[in-house]
Amino acid sequence: MSTRVVVLIVLLAGVVLSAITVTLLLKPEAPVSVRDLGKHYINYTRHNTSSPEAVTAIVWDYRGLDTIYETVVLYMAIIGGLALSTTTRKIVLKTRIGLTSIAKTATRIIVLLIATIAASIALHGHLTPGGGFPGGSALAITAMLIIPVYTLQSLLDQGVSSTRLIAVRGLALTALGLVAVLPVFRGLEAVTNLKFYPSHIAGMLISGSLWFYNLFEFLAVASGFAAVALYLSIPEEIYREEIGGVE
Amino acid sequence: MESFVYVLFIVVLAVNALIAIYGIVYRRSLTKKLISLTILSDTVFVAIILVGFIFKYPVVPPVYSGVESEEAFLLEHASDPLPQALVLTGIVIGLAVNALIAFGIIQVYRLTGTTDAKRAIKALIEEVMEE
Amino acid sequence: MIVTLIVLTLALLLSLVFIYFAVTEKDLLKAVVFSAGQSVCYAILLHTMAAPDIAMTYLAVSVGLYSALLVFVISKTERYEV
Numbered sequence: 001m002s003t004r005v006v007v008l009i010v011l012l013a014g015v016v017l018s019a020i021t022v023t024l025l026l027k028p029e030a031p032v033s034v035r036d037l038g039k040h041y042i043n044y045t046r047h048n049t050s051s052p053e054a055v056t057a058i059v060w061d062y063r064g065l066d067t068i069y070e071t072v073v074l075y076m077a078i079i080g081g082l083a084l085s086t087t088t089r090k091i092v093l094k095t096r097i098g099l100t101s102i103a104k105t106a107t108r109i110i111v112l113l114i115a116t117i118a119a120s121i122a123l124h125g126h127l128t129p130g131g132g133f134p135g136g137s138a139l140a141i142t143a144m145l146i147i148p149v150y151t152l153q154s155l156l157d158q159g160v161s162s163t164r165l166i167a168v169r170g171l172a173l174t175a176l177g178l179v180a181v182l183p184v185f186r187g188l189e190a191v192t193n194l195k196f197y198p199s200h201i202a203g204m205l206i207s208g209s210l211w212f213y214n215l216f217e218f219l220a221v222a223s224g225f226a227a228v229a230l231y232l233s234i235p236e237e238i239y240r241e242e243i244g245g246v247e
Numbered sequence: 248m249e250s251f252v253y254v255l256f257i258v259v260l261a262v263n264a265l266i267a268i269y270g271i272v273y274r275r276s277l278t279k280k281l282i283s284l285t286i287l288s289d290t291v292f293v294a295i296i297l298v299g300f301i302f303k304y305p306v307v308p309p310v311y312s313g314v315e316s317e318e319a320f321l322l323e324h325a326s327d328p329l330p331q332a333l334v335l336t337g338i339v340i341g342l343a344v345n346a347l348i349a350f351g352i353i354q355v356y357r358l359t360g361t362t363d364a365k366r367a368i369k370a371l372i373e374e375v376m377e378e
Numbered sequence: 379m380i381v382t383l384i385v386l387t388l389a390l391l392l393s394l395v396f397i398y399f400a401v402t403e404k405d406l407l408k409a410v411v412f413s414a415g416q417s418v419c420y421a422i423l424l425h426t427m428a429a430p431d432i433a434m435t436y437l438a439v440s441v442g443l444y445s446a447l448l449v450f451v452i453s454k455t456e457r458y459e460v
Contacts, residue, residue: 008398012391015262019255030249030302038299038327042309043318045328052311054328055431059335070336077343081350121434129308129430133339137438144446225443228346232450239357252383259390263397270401276459278406278451282413285444286397289420292436296429304379306428326428334432342439349451356455363460 050199051126051207059131060213064191068180071217075173078224082166085231087238093153107149111142118142122218126207132214136221143226147233155230165227172220179212249302256297263290277352277362281345288341292334299327385426393419404459410448417441 022028034042041054041062049057059067098104122135147155183189183196197208267290270283300306301324309325311317356362359370393416400412417440424433 004399004402008395011262011398012394015258015391015394016255019251019258022258023251023254028250028254030253032301032303033323034299034301034325034327038309038329039322041328042321042325046311052313054309055331055335058328058332063332066336070339073340074343077347080347084350084354129310130434131335131431133335134431134434134438137435137443141438141442141446144442229446232447236357236454243357248380248383252386255387255390259394263394266397266401274401274459276406276456278448278455279401279409279459281451282406282409282448283401285440286400286413286416289417289436289440292432293420293423296424296427296432299429300427304382306382308428308430331429331432335435338432338435338439342443345444346447349447352451353454362455 049193049207049210050205051210053126053128055129056125056131056210056214057207060210061191061193061208064180064193064213067213068176068191071173071176071220074221074224075169078166078169078228081228082162082231085234087234087242091156091234091238093151093156093235095151096153096157098151098154099149103149107145111146114138114142118222119218122214123211125214126210127205132217133221135214135218137225139218139222140225140229143222144229147229152230152233160230162227162230165223165230168223169220169227172216172223176213176216176220179209179216253302260290260294260297275363275365277355277364277367280364281348281352284348285341285345288337292337295330295334295337299330301326382426386423389419389423389426393423406452406457406459407449410445410452413448414441414445417444 041058045054045057046052049061051057051061118135118138120135121130121138122132125131125135180191183192186196188195193208193210197212198206199208200206264287267283267287271280271287274280274283303324305324307321307325309321309328311321352362355367355371358374359367361367361370396412396416396419400409400416403409403412417436420440421433421437424436
């Protein structure tokens with residue numbers, strides 16, 4: 001047996017034995033009740049924010065400013081990656097055919113299923129666990145699935161380029177900022193929920209601005225990571241020519 | 248029985264963090280350092296959620312499901328929602344920083360031709376000294 | 379309660395095995411696969427600890443986005459360490 005497996009078995013045995021020793025010597029007590037702040041949140045969230053899901057209410061209503069700044073940080077990272085991947089000339093690649101038609105048909109079915117599930121996770125975020133960010137990531141995974149099957153050049157031919165996807169992300173972020181800033185014009189604070197937005201629309205529970213936040217965050221995250229996948233799959237010879245200085 | 252699992256949690260998470268820190272410091276490839284950094288941040292997130300966990304049966308997530316007189320049941324048996332909200336923000340910011348580090352690794356390989364940390368730094372310093 | 383405790387113990391020990399193999403592996407593609415396995419173990423752990431929001435987010439980010447990002451990085455730089 002190689003050295004790695006021996007060290008691993010020694011590690012496992014050491015961990016279990018030390019856990020048993022500490023339990024018998026110190027006799028600690030496992031926690032059986034939540035702290036008072038958690039009990040306050042569980043008690044009052046349905047009355048204050050009209051959303052039965054405590055985690056989404058904390059993320060977008062009680063601590064909404066933190067989440068808006070986190071979205072801005074993600075935007076900066078995507079723009080930083082774009083700055084390291086620009087080229088001076090237009091990109092024209094040679095291969096346009098892609099994989100066989102069996103792979104293309106299977107990809108179409110899978111992408112449709114994943115898009116439905118991602119939309120359901122995002123738009124249901126104020127009623128069930130989920131929200132804008134997991135839905136956006138699930139939709140971005142489909143972009144990473146499409147690029148090897150239908151090659152990059154056929155996507156660029158149809159007008160789907162990374163700068164246009166980043167423009168879509170910018171529009172979604174503007175809409176998000178608008179939803180946050182709109183109450184200021186009535187004299188309220190910046191990120192208010194129930195004092196300005198309705199809690200039910202046409203009889204369906206919408207919990208004020210939480211549904212709109214989830215929708216725009218879903219669009220923003222999906223388009224941002226699709227742009228990252230697009231400019232990560234440009235082949236390396238183009239960059240070697242740029243750095244080598246081809247006239 | 249519950250206290251044994253509680254102590255095992257703390258010991259295993261500490262050993263995981265130590266192996267990840269060993270991977271960051273003593274491995275020479277930049278990509279391996281990035282993988283170890285993601286492992287370290289994930290271990291810290293699980294440790295934060297451990298603070299809001301209760302060892303009772305049954306334990307449910309803090310979500311109302313429309314049944315009447317549910318508040319008393321949830322106050323006794325639900326887990327803490329506040330650490331979960333903080334970890335959600337942490338995962339997104341960790342993703343942004345790791346994506347930027349990945350682009351940095353690709354750029355270092357284009358400029359120096361290697362992803363070995365010592366040789367890359369030496370090549371970059373020599374390039375600056377020549378000018 | 380006993381089933382919850384057994385699932386927690388097994389997921390914790392399996393994650394330790396995966397992390398050790400991921401850090402000490404010389405072939406970087408195998409290290410990415412071990413890292414994805416560790417993420418699955420942590421997602422099982424998070425779901426059993428009554429945090430389904432985090433489990434969904436963590437699964438989509440760590441198994442989907444990190445693995446794809448690292449495979450892109452490995453294909454543009456070197457595959458074997460040292």
